[in-house]
Amino acid sequence: MARMKFLCDAERCIECNSCVTACKQEHEIPWGVNRRRVVTINDGVPGERSISVACMHCSDAPCMAVCPVDCFYKTEDGVVLHDKDLCIGCGYCFYACPFGAPQFPQTGAFGVRGKMDKCTFCAGGPEPDRSEAEFRKYGRNRLAEGKLPACAEMCSTKALLGGDGEVLANIYRDRVTRRGKGGEVWGWATAYKLPNTPGGAQPAPAPGAAPAAGGTKS
Amino acid sequence: MIDIRTTLLAVGAAALALAGCGERPQVIQYKQGTYQGKPDTPAYSNAPFNGNRAQWENEINSRNQNQNEYVRLRD
Numbered sequence: 001m002a003r004m005k006f007l008c009d010a011e012r013c014i015e016c017n018s019c020v021t022a023c024k025q026e027h028e029i030p031w032g033v034n035r036r037r038v039v040t041i042n043d044g045v046p047g048e049r050s051i052s053v054a055c056m057h058c059s060d061a062p063c064m065a066v067c068p069v070d071c072f073y074k075t076e077d078g079v080v081l082h083d084k085d086l087c088i089g090c091g092y093c094f095y096a097c098p099f100g101a102p103q104f105p106q107t108g109a110f111g112v113r114g115k116m117d118k119c120t121f122c123a124g125g126p127e128p129d130r131s132e133a134e135f136r137k138y139g140r141n142r143l144a145e146g147k148l149p150a151c152a153e154m155c156s157t158k159a160l161l162g163g164d165g166e167v168l169a170n171i172y173r174d175r176v177t178r179r180g181k182g183g184e185v186w187g188w189a190t191a192y193k194l195p196n197t198p199g200g201a202q203p204a205p206a207p208g209a210a211p212a213a214g215g216t217k218s
Numbered sequence: 219m220i221d222i223r224t225t226l227l228a229v230g231a232a233a234l235a236l237a238g239c240g241e242r243p244q245v246i247q248y249k250q251g252t253y254q255g256k257p258d259t260p261a262y263s264n265a266p267f268n269g270n271r272a273q274w275e276n277e278i279n280s281r282n283q284n285q286n287e288y289v290r291l292r293d
Contacts, residue, residue, distance in 0.1 A: 071253075146274055158287055163282040163285070167283070
């Protein structure tokens with residue numbers, strides 16, 4: 001298996017927020033913390049687009065690079081997780097993340113910032129799999145149950161895809177080929193850009209799809 | 219009397235001086251660039267997969283294909 005990725009199809013997202021609700025319900029996320037959000041661009045204007053945003057589990061995650069206590073790690077499947085017992089809630093990861101994924105619960109006195117919380121790709125954290133401690137700190141471990149993230153599996157229009165990156169790319173390529181447009185994947189290059197590929201690791205463009213910005217003319 | 223007071227003072231000073239010897243380090247020595255937290259196990263290491271990575275990948279792959287409605291419609 002290559003690695004776990006998210007892919008949001010802006011042509012399909014209808015801003016129903018079922019991904020947000022599924023995440024909240026699955027992990028019992030407290031009020032004020034949103035591991036996943038739906039962002040709408042040009043809201044109310046014809047041609048508006050909505051995108052479901054959460055931690056993208058980047059190939060070269062900037063949060064891992066800036067963490068002063070090195071509490072981040074990456075699983076063998078490419079999921080970026082962190083140890084809440086080490087996190088000091090400094091917020092550096094929030095400033096480094098291009099997707100605004102890290103969340104900080106403010107439940108203490110004087111608005112004190114708690115330990116960072118973010119999407120775990122429904123993979124739990126560094127506690128015994130499917131234990132009470134893991135659920136309390138990181139939420140449910142669906143990957144250990146052989147399931148994919150609840151947000152992606154719950155998506156009614158299948159705009160949000162989650163799972164093995166190669167399978168997602170194939171599904172999306174097939175989809176774009178059939179509809180003949182909308183081949184751009186928002187955030188894909190930012191999150192999964194490989195070090196030696198300036199254009200990023202975009203799925204191969206479908207025949208008839210508009211060329212990506214910066215592409216060469218033939 | 220002087221001997222008892224001196225002895226008590228000596229014992230007290232020794233106790234104070236040795237008090238630091240029982241302290242454990244309370245600050246983690248961080249190493250920049252390496253994960254410092256607890257180790258985590260792979261997703262397939264426990265039940266129901268019990269370390270069978272191939273079975274886990276098959277399960278994930280079939281779930282992945284459920285997200286492709288073209289495949290589902292053909293069935």
